[in-house]
Amino acid sequence: MIQLHKVxxxxxxxxxxxSTTLAFVPGQFTVLLGASGAGKSTLLRSLNLLARPSAGHITVDGVGELDHAGRVHEHRKRTGMIFQQHQLIARQSVLANVLLGRIGYHPAWRTMFPLPYGERRIALECLERVGLxxxxxERVDCLSGGQQQRVGIARALAQQPRLMLADEPVASLDPASSRQVLAQLKRFCHEDGITIVVSLHQVDLACEYADRIIGLSHGHVVxxxxxxxxxxxxxxALYEQKTAPSEAPDHQAKPIEPKATFVQLATAKEPA
Known part of the structure; x- marks a missing residue:
């Protein structure tokens, strides 16, 4: 789906x-492992050119080589990004934040007006998939950290992505929320055939959820x-330790609260 050639x-x-040559295929859940400064975030962000290659090139299936702005825009439109600190608009509703995932499909002037019902329905379907x-x-700042990260996942899903990137998405979450987030990402990866690349520090979580692990050390794939x-x-060795980190205890995710209907939410007014 996406190839790096001597990047x-x-x-x-x-x-x-x-210099790194790698290929990522559809429906594969890949975890990048390594110590801080190993190059995980740089490799991850090079996949959507947030980190611009100094040498080499990147090719995307159906788009071509990412060598000019038009192709980069087309690639980013179908690339969801999930951040460690969520990057949500706190005073806006959950639905409004998820709708931001649809902005890339409209011209800039369209953002001055409410998006049509069809776009709201896509956002609501994504929220249903993450159990929210x-x-x-509700306002985003009323949610827990784990719920906010699931809003970030729903926003990325709303882009209807072919590629999803997550930069240490569970670093600030408790063990139960971490497993819930990673389990949802892996499920969407396999159900939708999305290429998902996640950077993590936790070896036990990587071994539990990854289809593929790429280990980095000092900017090299090892x-x-x-x-x-x-x-x-x-x-x-990835963390330059004498022994491997021990596994974290397993936890059960909290039950999801009762759901509202699409009709109620699609026609309701959002909070001021």
Missing amino acids: SVQYGSFTALH LHKAL FDSTPDALTPVQAA
């Missing part, structure tokens, strides 16, 4: 990502295989 990223004299339809009209191929020694 490197430099910031001045510092090389954040050395009943929260659609491991690329399935989770069962990652040995404790290799995992420890």
Whole structure:
């Protein structure tokens, strides 16, 4: 779906990502592992050119080489991004935040007016998929951290993406919320055939949810295989530790509250 060919990223004299050739396929859940500064975020952000390659090129199926603004825009329109700190508009409703995922499909002037009913329905369907339809009209700042991250996932889903990128999406979440978020991402990856790439620090979560693990160290790819191929020694080496990190305890996610209907939400007024 997307290929990097000898891509490197430099910031001045510092090389954040050395020459890297990788391919990512549809329906595959890939986790990037490595210590802070290993190059995970740089590699992740190079996939939608938030980090511009200093050398090499990136090719996207159906778009071509990302060598000019028109192709970059087309690629970003179908690339969902999930951030560690959520990047939501706190005083807006959950529905309004998810609708931002549809903005790329409209000209700039269209954002001055409410989006049509069809777009609201797409947003509501995405909220239902993450179990937050009943929260659609609440302000985002009234939600828990785990719920806010699921709003971010719904916003990314609203783009109807072919590629979804998540930069340490569970770093600020408790274990139960972390597993709920990763389980939902993996489910959408397999159900929708989306290419999903996630950066994580937690080796146990990577081994539990990933189809593929790419390990980075000092800007180099040093491991690329399935989770069962990652040995404790290799995992420890990624973090330059003597022993591999122990697994976090398992937790059960909290039950989801009763849901509202599409008709009620699509026709309701949002809070001021």
